[in-house]
Amino acid sequence: MMKASTHIFEKGVFIEDTATIVGPKEKAGPVGKYFDKHFDDDILGQPSYEKAEIKMHVSLIKYLMNKTKHDPKDVDLCISGDLLDEIMGTSLTMREFDIPFLGAYNACATFAECLITGAMFLTTGKFKRIICSTSSHFSTAERQYRFPLELGNQRTPLAQWTVTGAGGTMLNNTGGKVRLTSCTIGQVVDYGVKDANDMGACMAPAAKTTLSKHLRELGVSPDYYDLILTGDLGEAGSRLLKRLMSEEGIPLGDNYNDCGVLIFNRVAQDVGQGGSGAACSSTVFNGYVYKKMLSGEFKRVLLVPTGALCSKTSILQGESIPGIAHAVSFEVV
Amino acid sequence: MMKASTHIFEKGVFIEDTATIVGPKEKAGPVGKYFDKHFDDDILGQPSYEKAEIKMHVSLIKYLMNKTKHDPKDVDLCISGDLLDEIMGTSLTMREFDIPFLGAYNACATFAECLITGAMFLTTGKFKRIICSTSSHFSTAERQYRFPLELGNQRTPLAQWTVTGAGGTMLNNTGGKVRLTSCTIGQVVDYGVKDANDMGACMAPAAKTTLSKHLRELGVSPDYYDLILTGDLGEAGSRLLKRLMSEEGIPLGDNYNDCGVLIFNRVAQDVGQGGSGAACSSTVFNGYVYKKMLSGEFKRVLLVPTGALCSKTSILQGESIPGIAHAVSFEVV
Numbered sequence: 001m002m003k004a005s006t007h008i009f010e011k012g013v014f015i016e017d018t019a020t021i022v023g024p025k026e027k028a029g030p031v032g033k034y035f036d037k038h039f040d041d042d043i044l045g046q047p048s049y050e051k052a053e054i055k056m057h058v059s060l061i062k063y064l065m066n067k068t069k070h071d072p073k074d075v076d077l078c079i080s081g082d083l084l085d086e087i088m089g090t091s092l093t094m095r096e097f098d099i100p101f102l103g104a105y106n107a108c109a110t111f112a113e114c115l116i117t118g119a120m121f122l123t124t125g126k127f128k129r130i131i132c133s134t135s136s137h138f139s140t141a142e143r144q145y146r147f148p149l150e151l152g153n154q155r156t157p158l159a160q161w162t163v164t165g166a167g168g169t170m171l172n173n174t175g176g177k178v179r180l181t182s183c184t185i186g187q188v189v190d191y192g193v194k195d196a197n198d199m200g201a202c203m204a205p206a207a208k209t210t211l212s213k214h215l216r217e218l219g220v221s222p223d224y225y226d227l228i229l230t231g232d233l234g235e236a237g238s239r240l241l242k243r244l245m246s247e248e249g250i251p252l253g254d255n256y257n258d259c260g261v262l263i264f265n266r267v268a269q270d271v272g273q274g275g276s277g278a279a280c281s282s283t284v285f286n287g288y289v290y291k292k293m294l295s296g297e298f299k300r301v302l303l304v305p306t307g308a309l310c311s312k313t314s315i316l317q318g319e320s321i322p323g324i325a326h327a328v329s330f331e332v333v
Numbered sequence: 334m335m336k337a338s339t340h341i342f343e344k345g346v347f348i349e350d351t352a353t354i355v356g357p358k359e360k361a362g363p364v365g366k367y368f369d370k371h372f373d374d375d376i377l378g379q380p381s382y383e384k385a386e387i388k389m390h391v392s393l394i395k396y397l398m399n400k401t402k403h404d405p406k407d408v409d410l411c412i413s414g415d416l417l418d419e420i421m422g423t424s425l426t427m428r429e430f431d432i433p434f435l436g437a438y439n440a441c442a443t444f445a446e447c448l449i450t451g452a453m454f455l456t457t458g459k460f461k462r463i464i465c466s467t468s469s470h471f472s473t474a475e476r477q478y479r480f481p482l483e484l485g486n487q488r489t490p491l492a493q494w495t496v497t498g499a500g501g502t503m504l505n506n507t508g509g510k511v512r513l514t515s516c517t518i519g520q521v522v523d524y525g526v527k528d529a530n531d532m533g534a535c536m537a538p539a540a541k542t543t544l545s546k547h548l549r550e551l552g553v554s555p556d557y558y559d560l561i562l563t564g565d566l567g568e569a570g571s572r573l574l575k576r577l578m579s580e581e582g583i584p585l586g587d588n589y590n591d592c593g594v595l596i597f598n599r600v601a602q603d604v605g606q607g608g609s610g611a612a613c614s615s616t617v618f619n620g621y622v623y624k625k626m627l628s629g630e631f632k633r634v635l636l637v638p639t640g641a642l643c644s645k646t647s648i649l650q651g652e653s654i655p656g657i658a659h660a661v662s663f664e665v666v
Contacts, residue, residue, distance in 0.1 A: 003406055005433050007459045048650055076336055077518060084644065085418040087438050091521060091642035095655045100338050100518035102446050105420050105436040113435050117450060124456045126340045144646075185410060185433035188424060309424035311417065313477075317381055322428045 005210075006184040006217035006327075013119040014176030014333070015169055016129065018286035019064035021056055023138070023164030026275075026283065029264045034287040035165070037063065042139065042164050049139035050089065053082065053166075057093040057135040060166040064131060068170050072098045075170075076127040079117050081110040082135045083162075083278050084144065085311075089135055099131070107307030108203075108232050109186070110134050111282040112326035115169065115303075116183045119328075122173045133168030136277030145196065145312065158198040160234045160260060161271035167282030169290075178293050181300075181329045184214035188309060190322035196315050200237020200273055203306040206323030207233060208244040211304055214327045215250060222252050225329070226298040229289065231281035231305030232260035234273030259284035259305075281305040293332050301330045338543075339517040339550035339660075346452040347509030347666070348502055349462065351619035352397035354389055356471070356497030359608075359616065362597045367620040368498070370396065375472065375497050382472035383422060386415065386499075390426040390468040393499040397464060401503050405431045408503075409460040412450050414443040415468045416495075416611050417477065418644075422468055432464070440640030441536075441565050442519070443467050444615040445659035448502065448636075449516045452661075455506045466501030469610030478529065478645065491531040493567045493593060494604035500615030502623075511626050514633075514662045517547035521642060523655035529648050533570020533606055536639040539656030540566060541577040544637055547660045548583055555585050558662070559631040562622065564614035564638030565593035567606030592617035592638075614638040626665050634663045 020035045027038035037059070044052040061078070065071065078097065081104040082089040094101040104113045114132035121127045139149060141162035147153045171180070189206040207230050215222065222228055222245075233241055238258045245252050259281045260274035275284075285303050292298045310321040353368045360371035370392070377385040394411070398404065411430065414437040415422040427434040437446045447465035454460045472482060474495035480486045504513070522539040540563050548555065555561055566574055571591045578585050592614045593607035618636050625631045643654040 003409055007457075050646055050650060073336055081438070083419075085646060086416075086440065086642070086644040088642070088644040088647045091440075091655065091657075092647065092652060094521040095523040098520060100520050101439075101657065102450065102518065103438040105414070105438045106434075107419065107424075117435065120454050120457050120459070123459075124340075124453050126453070126456075185435065187431060187433050188427040190428040309419070309421070311419040311421040313383055313418060314421045314425065317383060319425060322424065324424075324434065 004217050005213050006182060008182045009119055009123060009180050011123055012173055013122045013180040014172055015178045016172045016176050017068045018169050018290045019060055019067055020167045020283045020287040021060050021165060022283055025269060026163055026165050026263060029269065031262055031284060031288040034291050035283060049137055050084065053089045053135055053137040053140050054092050057089060057166045058096050060133060060168050061097060061131060064168045064170055075099050075129050075131055078131045079104055079114040080133045081105050081278060083141055106324050107309055108276060108278050108280060109305040109307030109324050109326055110278045112305035112328055115328045116185060116326055118171045119180045119183065122171055129170060129172045131168055131170055133166060134278040134282045135166035136162050136279040138162045138164045141277060155272055156197040158236055159272040160199055160274055160276035161264060162277035163263060163275045163280040163283060165279040165283040167279055167286040169286055177333055178330050179333050181331045184210050184327040186210040186325045188322045188324050190320055192320045194320050196310060196321065199276055199308045200234045201240060202308040202321040203323035204233055204237045204240040204244060206325040207241050207304055207306050208248060210325040210327050212248050212250055222250060223255060225300045225302045226255060228256045228302045230258045232276040233258045233306055234260045235266060236273045299332045303328050337550050338546050339515060341515045342452055342456060342513050344456055345506055346455045346513040347505055348511045349505045349509050350401045351502050351623045352393055352400055353500045353616045353620040354393050354498060355616055358602060359496055359498050359596060362602065364595055364617060364621040367624050368616060382470055383417065386422045386468055386470040386473050387425050390422060390499045391429050393466060393501050394430060394464060397501045397503055408432050408462050408464055410454065411464045412437055412447040413466045414438050414611060416474055439657050440642055441609060441611050441613060442638040442640030442657050442659055443611045445638035445661055448661045449518060449659055451504045452513045452516065455504055462503065462505045464501055464503055466499060467611040467615045468499035469495050469612040471495045471497045474610060488605055489530040491569055492605040493532055493607055493609035494597060495610035496596060496608045496613040496616060498612040498616040500612055500619040502619055510666055511663050512666050514664045517543050517660040519543040519658045521655045521657050523653055525653045527653050529643060529654065532609055532641045533567045534573060535641040535654040536656035537566055537570050537573040537577060539658040540574050540637055540639050541581060543658040543660050545581050545583055555583060556588060558633045558635045559588060561589045561635045563591045565609035566591045566639055567593045568599060569606045632665045636661050
């Protein structure tokens with residue numbers, strides 16, 4: 001018998017509230033009005049983009065505690081991450097808070113990892129309230145993974161645009177208007193793609209593996225959900241996923257979308273295939289999706305953040321770029 | 334009321350077995366005979382040290398499954414990490430296994446994070462068997478955090494020597510000779526140390542914070558444990574911790590030691606202050622400590638892996654290097 005990767009949260013794991021903060025480009029995008037806060041200058045008055053990303057993540061966590069009227073002493077744990085080497089942005093963010101911290105890294109699928117870990121920890125009954133958060137920044141990601149911005153490199157057609165922002169969820173085990181109902185923990189899937197400018201193709205096979213497992217193990221069809229939302233496959237990657245799912249015998253319908261597709265107007269905003277980054281799913285979910293769930297537009301949502309597992313070094317050494325995707329389902333209470 | 338950071342594992346979380354694999358220098362050290370496997374050539378026939386580290390981590394996980402007579406289908410989850418940018422070594426290790434994967438990063442405290450997360454997941458009753466593992470490699474760490482080896486840089490007096498190795502624990506909820514009894518999840522502690530060649534000083538304050546919290550919250554004194562073992566403070570860092578604990582009113586006795594001190598003969602092996610790295614605590618615990626627990630020499634052990642939170646970029650930008658430490662306690666069943 002194969003083991004199940006899908007786990008049900010029978011006991012209540014609830015969203016107490018969410019918070020989002022984004023840059024000017026994200027604010028100007030199609031779902032801009034759903035973000036809580038934005039800034040007009042993406043360096044936030046800091047001497048470096050890395051310090052700007054840290055300032056953004058610190059602001060996010062403070063704002064989430066303000067919104068929920070909690071002090072650090074009310075929060076049992078932060079499970080958080082980002083895309084910088086050694087998740088440096090998050091580690092330095094956390095020195096501002098007297099809150100226990102576990103650092104997560106599954107590339108742009110990190111937000112799902114945070115939610116799954118948070119939900120499991122709450123299920124033990126040992127924790128009352130956990131913050132799950134991620135950040136990313138266009139300028140720190142470009143410099144680290146690709147080229148210095150000053151070089152003015154031309155972008156390739158399949159490239160995506162890293163979301164500048166931070167998104168966080170306050171989970172608790174006492175109550176909220178939306179609850180986590182299940183999760184599927186993904187595995188690393190490697191189709192041998194080596195193009196660091198085609199992240200959608202690196203991640204789509206992992207999204208297919210996790211999504212089809214999730215649906216099969218729960219015994220539901222895609223239309224069980226009002227919305228199935230991958231993290232950051234972008235336009236081309238989403239088309240690839242639809243094709244892979246059709247080949248798998250589980251065609252996706254109009255209820256399927258992708259955070260990277262939703263967050264930008266990709267033609268008018270010149271973002272290649274769409275948004276990407278660890279904050280792509282965390283801002284779109286905590287902003288747009290959560291608010292649409294509160295207003296009753298979506299009752300059941302499946303979020304499938306997707307990550308491309310590479311580093312500058314692995315790419316230079318000729319390694320392929322495998323993907324990973326985890327699924328988390330939500331339901332209006 | 335302050336929240337507690339310490340959690341008791343009332344339900345059984347057991348060590349089914351452990352595995353370790355190390356390089357020639359670690360094998361030649363004082364606890365060398367307790368490691369399961371070693372190799373004589375630290376590049377393992379690979380074209381790069383990064384690929385060597387991946388090969389080592391893959392071998393470790395295969396060996397751990399062999400020892401416990403399990404297939405990937407019997408293992409519900411791997412929670413693993415390393416020190417490479419984007420935990421690249423672990424991510425590429427995991428493409429070899431059909432096992433769900435969550436990537437952990439708390440620098441050299443990662444092994445504790447893996448154990449804590451694994452134990453919490455097992456406590457939910459949703460998982461039967463989880464692998465917790467970390468790797469590190471002297472040559473990949475030197476190149477990434479400090480200088481290319483080819484440069485032949487002189488080492489500073491407070492420097493440590495990154496352990497080349499990988500260590501893993503197979504946790505289950507059914508039975509074993511050693512069980513996990515509690516954990517204390519640490520927070521980021523920043524004393525403003527900026528010297529990347531003095532990791533002990535960066536991490537000792539975090540070790541003090543977590544260790545004193547652990548003892549106070551459980552209401553026990555240090556001699557409750559047969560062994561209290563920090564991760565990789567090294568000789569100078571351990572002295573610093575002893576001093577900080579004395580100032581805290583909880584002096585440490587002869588039952589205190591450090592994995593980084595234990596693993597090398599620091600004078601004869603010319604390793605500066607001792608061993609360090611994500612595999613320092615995972616090899617010493619899974620090799621030396623676990624076997625001494627099986628033989629009855631230690632009945633109660635507190636492991637406190639320690640991590641220094643920095644990256645090349647954070648150091649170049651003048652950031653301080655905060656530390657983090659998590660504690661996990663074990664008892665012979």
